[in-house]
Amino acid sequence: MDVQHNTFLNKKPVFNKVYQQNWKALYAFAFNILRDKESAEDIIQEIFIDFWVRMNDNEIQNYTAYLFQAVRNQCAKSLRNKKLTAFELQVLEESIQLIDEQEFAEFPKEHIVEQVRQKAHEILPPKCLDIFTLRFYENMSIKDIAEYKNISVSTVENQINKALKMLKTENDYYIKLLAILIFCS
Numbered sequence: 001m002d003v004q005h006n007t008f009l010n011k012k013p014v015f016n017k018v019y020q021q022n023w024k025a026l027y028a029f030a031f032n033i034l035r036d037k038e039s040a041e042d043i044i045q046e047i048f049i050d051f052w053v054r055m056n057d058n059e060i061q062n063y064t065a066y067l068f069q070a071v072r073n074q075c076a077k078s079l080r081n082k083k084l085t086a087f088e089l090q091v092l093e094e095s096i097q098l099i100d101e102q103e104f105a106e107f108p109k110e111h112i113v114e115q116v117r118q119k120a121h122e123i124l125p126p127k128c129l130d131i132f133t134l135r136f137y138e139n140m141s142i143k144d145i146a147e148y149k150n151i152s153v154s155t156v157e158n159q160i161n162k163a164l165k166m167l168k169t170e171n172d173y174y175i176k177l178l179a180i181l182i183f184c185s
Helices: 003-034 037-054 063-079 086-098 101-106 109-123 126-136 142-149 153-169 173-184
Strands: none
Touching: 003 037, 003 063, 037 063, 109 126, 109 153, 126 142, 126 153, 142 153
C-alpha cells in the first residue's frame, strides 16, 4: 500500500466521527443565519470538503470549534452579497462574531423575534419604531417604505440606522441574534 492510501485510511474514521457529531448543529447554525436551506447545505458541504483537506494540519486543535468558525466565516461572506446598508452589514457581521453557536442553533426564530419586538417597543421613538417595524416585521423594502410614508429614501435609511444603533447599544443577546435573522429573511 502506498503512503497516500494509508493516509486516507487513517483520516476516514476521524472524519466520519467528526462529521456525524457536528453536521446537524453546523447545519442548524448556518440555516439560522442564512434562512436558506440550499445555501446552508452548500456551506456545510464546502466546509467539510475543506476540513477533509486540512484535518491533518497541526494547527487545528479543536475540530468542532474550527468547523463552527469556518461556517460563521462562510455565512458572513455569503451575506456580504445581500443588499444591505453599510450599517446593517456592519451590525450583522459584528453579531455573527459574538453569538454562541450552540445557543443560536437551539433558539426558535419566533422567540428571538418576540424578544426584540418587545425591546424595540420599549426604547424606540414612535417614528423610528414605525419604520423599523415596516422594514423588519413587514419585510418592506426601503424604497417601498419611503413611498408608503411619502418620505425620502435617506430618511428611511436614517431611521433604520437609528433603530439599529439604539438596539445595538442595549447590548441584548436577542438583538444580536435578530440582527442575523432580520437581514437574512
